[in-house]
Amino acid sequence: xxxxxxxxxxxxxxxxxxxxxxxxxxxxxxxxxxxxxxxxxxxxxxxxxxxxxxxxxxxxxxxxxxxxxxxxxxxxxxxxxxxxxxxxxxxxxxxxxxxxxxxxxxxxxxxx
Amino acid sequence: xxxxxxxxxxxxxxxxxxxxxxxxxxxxxxxxxxxxxxxxxxxxxxxxxxxxxxxxxxxxxxxxxxxxxxxxxxxxxxxxxxxxxxxxxxxxxxxxxxxxxxxxxxxxxxxxxxxxx
Numbered sequence: 065x066x067x068x069x070x071x072x073x074x075x076x077x078x079x080x081x082x083x084x085x086x087x088x089x090x091x092x093x094x095x096x097x098x099x100x101x102x103x104x105x106x107x108x109x110x111x112x113x114x115x116x117x118x119x120x121x122x123x124x125x126x127x128x129x130x131x132x133x134x135x136x137x138x139x140x141x142x143x144x145x146x147x148x149x150x151x152x153x154x155x156x157x158x159x160x161x162x163x164x165x166x167x168x169x170x171x172x173x174x175x176x
Numbered sequence: 177x178x179x180x181x182x183x184x185x186x187x188x189x190x191x192x193x194x195x196x197x198x199x200x201x202x203x204x205x206x207x208x209x210x211x212x213x214x215x216x217x218x219x220x221x222x223x224x225x226x227x228x229x230x231x232x233x234x235x236x237x238x239x240x241x242x243x244x245x246x247x248x249x250x251x252x253x254x255x256x257x258x259x260x261x262x263x264x265x266x267x268x269x270x271x272x273x274x275x276x277x278x279x280x281x282x283x284x285x286x287x288x289x290x291x292x293x
Contacts, residue, residue, distance in 0.1 A: 097277070099281075110283075114277060114278055152221050164235060164237065169220045170220040
């Protein structure tokens with residue numbers, strides 16, 4: 065059971081838009097920045113979004129992030145077959161005396 | 177360019193020990209916090225441990241606290257994870273990662289640890 069809750073799967077047709085939600089609490093998303101990762105099969109996770117809505121250099125503007133209260137959302141527009149991957153949200157959690165990093169359980173994106 | 181190369185993975189019996197290493201290059205290793213993150217076969221990402229740039233603070237996931245120890249040698253640009261009392265549920269690909277969740281984020285390719293009799 066992950067601290068952050070994501071839907072197990074989402075799907076959409078090529079060219080369409082999809083959103084992936086990430087729900088947490090005041091000890092994690094509510095008081096910390098959220099990041100999003102894309103993981104293609106057999107590879108390490110790749111940072112897509114940091115500080116809720118910023119894109120690292122090289123990440124296309126088809127990818128966007130937002131945060132409201134204790135939830136965050138990743139948006140992907142103009143879906144391509146190459147976007148098929150697992151997507152994870154992550155953030156720090158300050159509910160314990162020591163800092164912890166927490167991830168969502170992951171969402172598998174299928175481009176139909 | 178930034179490189180993180182993990183090593184030390186393999187097959188170990190339950191209750192056994194293993195030490196993972198992560199050789200860093202292409203950046204000033206002594207200036208960055210480092211993490212270990214693992215991924216069990218077919219499962220999601222699980223954060224394991226963090227160490228500050230100077231080794232002054234270390235944080236662990238509850239699932240490994242008391243069994244795993246993260247450490248670093250800044251003179252050798254190397255990160256370590258000493259894993260003791262290993263269990264079947266510790267079977268995973270272990271990633272070494274730099275400054276995750278930030279724009280300075282970078283991950284190694286991972287090393288597989290299999291705990292099995």
